[in-house]
Amino acid sequence: MNSCGLRCLFILLSFPYLLQADLSSDYYSKTCPDFDQTLVQVVTDKQIAAPTTAAGTLRLFFHDCMVDGCDASILVASTSGKTSERDADINHSLPGDAFDLITRIKTALELKCPNVVSCSDILVGATRSLVKMVGGPRINVKYGRKDSLDSDMNRVEGKLARPNMTMDHIISIFGSAGLTVQEMVALVGSHTIGFSHCKEFASRIFNSNAEHSADFCPEGMNSKYAAELRKLCSNYTKDAEMSAFNDVFTPGKFDNMYYKNLQHGYGLLESDQAIAFDNRTRPFVDLYAANETAFFDAFAKAMEKFSEQRVKTELNGDVRRRCDQYNDYWG
Ligand code: HEM
Structure with a gap:
């Protein structure tokens, strides 16, 4: 059982649907009707200003989703008490423009519909828009992911392939990600x-x-x-x-x-x-x-x-107010 122990067991037995992510393509149609339009506008502005953003964001998405699913755990900044995923050595080369893009989208969306859109959905949606913008296919994405409550550098090793690994090893890493x-x-x-x-x-x-x-x-x-x-x-x-x-x-x-x-x-x-x-x-x-x-x-x-696997739900995630920090419910 995970760290929330008896409380989670109780919630789980009472509300089993909480374990299943309720993803849909129109997830924000009522709660944040401007979601798509706002996201695409910010993405377009950023990609025009910094054309390397598309590739950087696609790689950021990949590195987030390979480690315990698409849950925006890659976006959390390290604190004095804990080093988060983004500070694992393989993530050092993830470009600042990609992180900056997600911050900009989040800021724009918080002004329109506070505490509604998760950072993980923003990263998935931004990646999908950018792939199309640089000539790639239309990807059907669903929304409704929650953001991780944890981000730990030690969970990264072994989950991302490196260029000098054998093909057996690389195939097995992707296989572990389903x-x-x-x-x-x-x-x-x-x-x-x-x-x-x-x-x-x-x-x-x-x-x-x-x-x-x-x-x-x-x-x-x-x-x-x-x-x-x-x-x-x-x-x-x-x-x-x-x-x-x-x-x-x-x-x-x-x-x-x-x-x-x-x-x-x-x-x-x-x-x-x-x-x-x-x-x-x-x-x-x-x-x-x-x-x-x-x-x-x-x-x-x-x-x-890939974007729908191991998605966090109400039970093990939430909507972060800032993508780089956990919510402070006591502050
Ligand atoms: C065998 C598996 C893979 C290996 C070993 C690998 C490794 C790498 C490495 C070493 C870089 C250069 C990073 C740098 O120097 O800054 C890179 C770049 C990149 N990777 Fe992969 N990668 C793999 C699979 C993937 C997958 C599955 C995706 C997307 C779903 C992806 C997306 C990208 C993108 C878009 C870049 C360019 C990033 C940029 O220009 O900022 N990679 N990859």
Whole structure:
């Protein structure tokens, strides 16, 4: 049993429906009729002012939902007593613009309908709008999630894949989050936008024995691409901001170019390139490279499913007034 003990058991036995999230696409139609319009307006303004917001927010959504479901636990700031998820090392590179976007939407919505819209719904809704805005598919999303009452750095390790993990390990991490291999390949197609810091792929392009060899090319990587990346990242140990586009040909557009890139050795991260070689994942890479509609359908369905799993309810969550802090019911 969780930490709320007998009180929760009593509530649960009395009101079993509380455990089931009551998600619906028009969840806020009565309580916050301007929800959609306000969210889209703030998202549009932000994306125009800072075009990297779309990729940053999509990654923020992913890192939130992989750790105990989409519950905005990633947004909570650490306190002197507890280090929260966002301070886990894998989350350090999540961009400030994405957090800023959620704060702006929350502020706008609190003015219109205070204490109604959860931060987790805002993150899901913003991600969905941004994917569409940069050329991706329409995702059907439902709302009604509650925000987590906890955010703990120690719950992150092992729940997010790293580029140098084996495909077995990566598949098992996605499997633990309730996702199939096909859904995983579709979701990783998110790397059709955004960028990665050089340190994330440096071990591929700077082989310690062949660092100065112009011909050195990691297995499966296009040799000209490897040479360009080496140039781009030559200073990365001194300048940690150095980075490369995930999709070198259409970096700002959500399309199926990511999969075509993999087929020709233009995968940036080791894990990207690996999904084009593994027998379990390659058929889906080939399918999505050949057919963008198949990719968009699979991506939209996987996002919908992913965003609805392990959702918090009245029993184990609430609507945070500030996305970066728990509500203070005693203050
Ligand atoms: C095998 C699984 C995955 C691994 C190992 C992985 C790893 C990474 C790494 C290392 C970066 C670069 C971060 C940086 O340097 O700032 C990145 C970027 C990104 N990832 Fe993934 N990722 C995976 C799957 C996913 C999935 C499933 C999504 C979305 C649902 C996603 C969305 C993104 C986006 C949009 C970016 C670009 C972020 C930006 O431009 O700010 N990734 N990923």
